[in-house]
Amino acid sequence: MSAKPINSILFVCLGNICRSPLAEGVFRAVWSECAQGREIVLDSAATSGWEVGSAPDPRSIAVAMGHGIDISGQRARRIAPGDFSRFDLILGMDRANVRDLKAVAPPSAADRIHLYLEFATGNGGDVPDPY
Template sequence: MNAKPINSILFVCLGNICRSPLAEGIFRAVLAERSQGRDILLDSAATGGWEVGSAPDPRSVAVALRHSLDISGQRARKITPPDFSRFDLIFGMDRSNVADLKALAPAAMRDRIHLFLEFAQGKIRDVPDPYYDGPEAFAEVYRMIREASEALAARLAARASVPDSGQASSTI
């Protein structure tokens, strides 16, 4: 069985205003820096609907701008049933997000859902929600997501460079 190419990735957090917009923006930048952008669809969403239509939290926008990323044009949205078939990988920022996503997903699509840091770096660790904290928490979340994004990009590049042998791949 051939490994299916990764053509789309969805980043998900609780409200889609702090962590997942940062993850979408950071990963897009990492792919561009590595010239790996090859038409990978990137998006972000929320498990909850409280912030639908809102711009990212100003503290997320600010920390992104400090690293020359502009995520201000993103708007929060809630995950929808079609997202589970539309995206090859769906990353929850924390274990609660992953549990919520798996509860919402059709059984056949649950294998697409992963804890972001675990999938990218092998660390069973949450990206903590910085919403109730100050700018230093947003800076730490940025750093965690950037490191995980670098690891994920390397993992996807290694997967893409494996010759198609007809064998199942355990790379991803």
């Protein structure tokens, strides 16, 4: 039996203005170059509601633009209950994000919530919060 293909990924950090929008933007750019036409749903969200509606932090925008990626049009949003069924993979930027996600997720979603760097580097560390 093969694993279910991943057709949707949600990147999550505390405010959805630094780490998760940057991760979404980078993944979107890499995917567009490598996916050979295969569609994927990508989004990012926050575990808190502090920055809802805000644009990404200027530092994140600058880092992305330095690599030819424009994330300036993204707007912060808080994770919603429907996200746990909508996304095949939910990646928290740090252990606190993963803990907060698991605290509000239905039991059926627990196996889809992981630490971002488990997938990006295999080491399972935290992506530091610039704040």
